[in-house]
Amino acid sequence: MIRIAIDCMGGDFGLPVTVPAAVNVAEKYADLHFLLVGRATEVENALQLAKPSRPSQFSIIDAEDVINMDDPIDIVLRHKRKSSMHHALHAVREQRADACVSAGNTGALMAVARFILKTLEGIDRPAIATSLPNQLGKGTTVLDLGANVDCTPEHLLQFAMMGSALVQAVEGIEQPKVGLLNIGHEAIKGNQLVKKTSELLQATSLNFIGNVEGDDIFKGTAHVVVCDGFVGNVLLKSIEGLAKMVSSKLKENFLRSLYSKIAALMAKPVINQFRKDMDNRRYNGAALLGLKGVVFKSHGSADVLAFSFAIERARMAVQSQLLHKTRLGVEAILTSQQEKTIVLHQEDDKNPPN
Amino acid sequence: MIRIAIDCMGGDFGLPVTVPAAVNVAEKYADLHFLLVGRATEVENALQLAKPSRPSQFSIIDAEDVINMDDPIDIVLRHKRKSSMHHALHAVREQRADACVSAGNTGALMAVARFILKTLEGIDRPAIATSLPNQLGKGTTVLDLGANVDCTPEHLLQFAMMGSALVQAVEGIEQPKVGLLNIGHEAIKGNQLVKKTSELLQATSLNFIGNVEGDDIFKGTAHVVVCDGFVGNVLLKSIEGLAKMVSSKLKENFLRSLYSKIAALMAKPVINQFRKDMDNRRYNGAALLGLKGVVFKSHGSADVLAFSFAIERARMAVQSQLLHKTRLGVEAILTSQQEKTIVLHQEDDKNPPN
Numbered sequence: 247m248i249r250i251a252i253d254c255m256g257g258d259f260g261l262p263v264t265v266p267a268a269v270n271v272a273e274k275y276a277d278l279h280f281l282l283v284g285r286a287t288e289v290e291n292a293l294q295l296a297k298p299s300r301p302s303q304f305s306i307i308d309a310e311d312v313i314n315m316d317d318p319i320d321i322v323l324r325h326k327r328k329s330s331m332h333h334a335l336h337a338v339r340e341q342r343a344d345a346c347v348s349a350g351n352t353g354a355l356m357a358v359a360r361f362i363l364k365t366l367e368g369i370d371r372p373a374i375a376t377s378l379p380n381q382l383g384k385g386t387t388v389l390d391l392g393a394n395v396d397c398t399p400e401h402l403l404q405f406a407m408m409g410s411a412l413v414q415a416v417e418g419i420e421q422p423k424v425g426l427l428n429i430g431h432e433a434i435k436g437n438q439l440v441k442k443t444s445e446l447l448q449a450t451s452l453n454f455i456g457n458v459e460g461d462d463i464f465k466g467t468a469h470v471v472v473c474d475g476f477v478g479n480v481l482l483k484s485i486e487g488l489a490k491m492v493s494s495k496l497k498e499n500f501l502r503s504l505y506s507k508i509a510a511l512m513a514k515p516v517i518n519q520f521r522k523d524m525d526n527r528r529y530n531g532a533a534l535l536g537l538k539g540v541v542f543k544s545h546g547s548a549d550v551l552a553f554s555f556a557i558e559r560a561r562m563a564v565q566s567q568l569l570h571k572t573r574l575g576v577e578a579i580l581t582s583q584q585e586k587t588i589v590l591h592q593e594d595d596k597n598p599p600n
Numbered sequence: 601m602i603r604i605a606i607d608c609m610g611g612d613f614g615l616p617v618t619v620p621a622a623v624n625v626a627e628k629y630a631d632l633h634f635l636l637v638g639r640a641t642e643v644e645n646a647l648q649l650a651k652p653s654r655p656s657q658f659s660i661i662d663a664e665d666v667i668n669m670d671d672p673i674d675i676v677l678r679h680k681r682k683s684s685m686h687h688a689l690h691a692v693r694e695q696r697a698d699a700c701v702s703a704g705n706t707g708a709l710m711a712v713a714r715f716i717l718k719t720l721e722g723i724d725r726p727a728i729a730t731s732l733p734n735q736l737g738k739g740t741t742v743l744d745l746g747a748n749v750d751c752t753p754e755h756l757l758q759f760a761m762m763g764s765a766l767v768q769a770v771e772g773i774e775q776p777k778v779g780l781l782n783i784g785h786e787a788i789k790g791n792q793l794v795k796k797t798s799e800l801l802q803a804t805s806l807n808f809i810g811n812v813e814g815d816d817i818f819k820g821t822a823h824v825v826v827c828d829g830f831v832g833n834v835l836l837k838s839i840e841g842l843a844k845m846v847s848s849k850l851k852e853n854f855l856r857s858l859y860s861k862i863a864a865l866m867a868k869p870v871i872n873q874f875r876k877d878m879d880n881r882r883y884n885g886a887a888l889l890g891l892k893g894v895v896f897k898s899h900g901s902a903d904v905l906a907f908s909f910a911i912e913r914a915r916m917a918v919q920s921q922l923l924h925k926t927r928l929g930v931e932a933i934l935t936s937q938q939e940k941t942i943v944l945h946q947e948d949d950k951n952p953p954n
Binding site: 515 | 817827844864866871
């Protein structure tokens, strides 16, 4: 059985989205159990409205506080300890749940998750990873998307390792190709951060394919693309902005004249299929990696379909032992680095300084 | 009269694109004169093929060397001093031309332009700026797009000033709104670089509107968006990659079945109009700012239409006195900073340390 704690109050819409989404996913998988966390009466009502066919798949955990999307992080940490987000994460910590899914404020979720779950041994900073659609019809996992704005090469190395473990676990790819986001493919390109990171990555057992550029994300050149959280967040928001503009311009063009309106009617099934293929709701569900627990973050504006995808990703991560695989990955890298240090020391002993 | 030097051999296609584009633009503006730089016989042949109606609008400057798109910068600087790029830039330096347009390798163009033209007083690093389409149907000018990968807050301040002068000159907007690219609108957001840059920008006479996010570029929130060259380049290539993927997926969907092919025929005029609106060729022509001369860089893969747009942008920049306005902008900022320093020193004199 897989047990998932849902922060039912999080996101722009809260209960009317989170509860029906949980019910949808529960219908698909009989071995799934949900801990619905939020104001108990309200959750109970929402659950009844959603008419689950197997009510025993759900338990309710009462939480009186609600975190708003614009609550400052220090307020959340100090004064909202009884929030649905806190309770859902406590359920993970106390092993009453295998994963937590929340559509709440990203900064708050990261801070509360770090506070309650703590980071894995060997990980300095958790990172946010998501999958973006590529031309191969698959997803490219990109991290960090904004948890860490000032990074060292060591942080990026940890991101690479965690991203690789995520793709291994969730997509079943044995040796995911890892690319380092840069402004050219050549090794001499880039800023100080990526140059040093590249050296570190080459020395690992990761399947590091070298530098990749922004368009490689959409070509599907690598399974995992690593960047610092500033670059990743700018990238994510820029492509969201471009996609919105393109979509609204296309609509505008189809509504311009009588002819174009008729053409729109004709083209509708095709455009709808296209929109479905490109639908970013299918890629909803960013993983918070590097924590002692599985946490997935849904887009705040997610609807029922989108939130269901985030739950599905969390389920897949638990089923494929994401946490265990990430731990192993980190340990392997730590061990190989320690061995290298030992070898270096032995060489130092052989060649003592004059 | 406006005189533009064209690096005819640059870009993926060279003469068959650059010369017809120059002829196209020359037909529109009788007061334009072109210096076509390249292997004289080949340029002469290309010019005859393009059949200009006023041949007196063209002079040819012979240049024996050609810079290839993948020539390393040190080879270009040391061994290709007789290239069409060099000669075109020398024409600007010696005031035989008012601007230079090249589709050659960006790194080489920046290096050669810095070497031949030098940077303006008060500018440490030239930057690359281009205009991206936004939802308002206008362009958002973004810089730096890759000339400078490791930047200080002072560099970003200079970019803001140069970008503001570019928009003033080319688009005729008196007080362009300047935004700082960040991962949130709030002042507390961002990495060290943007936080310090924000402080500097607030102290200038620029119309600084604060932080903007990636999607603001496409919303048209600011006229000028400033970022370091690493972020700018990743951003540019990512949106190019996304646009390509969307366009090829749309095509694929329309070719999937007989029905969708008929729908495609119906929708063709609408889709064509949409493609025209979104056509990135219309936004071709990045400005190399901060040099003692007007230089525009065309996309290497530009066709005749795209290269014509780059020439038009260069013409507009000359006509609207970009260089003069940039100089004034830099001087104004330098003066205000000196005044601040003087005030600070005077305050120090009033409050001597104990």
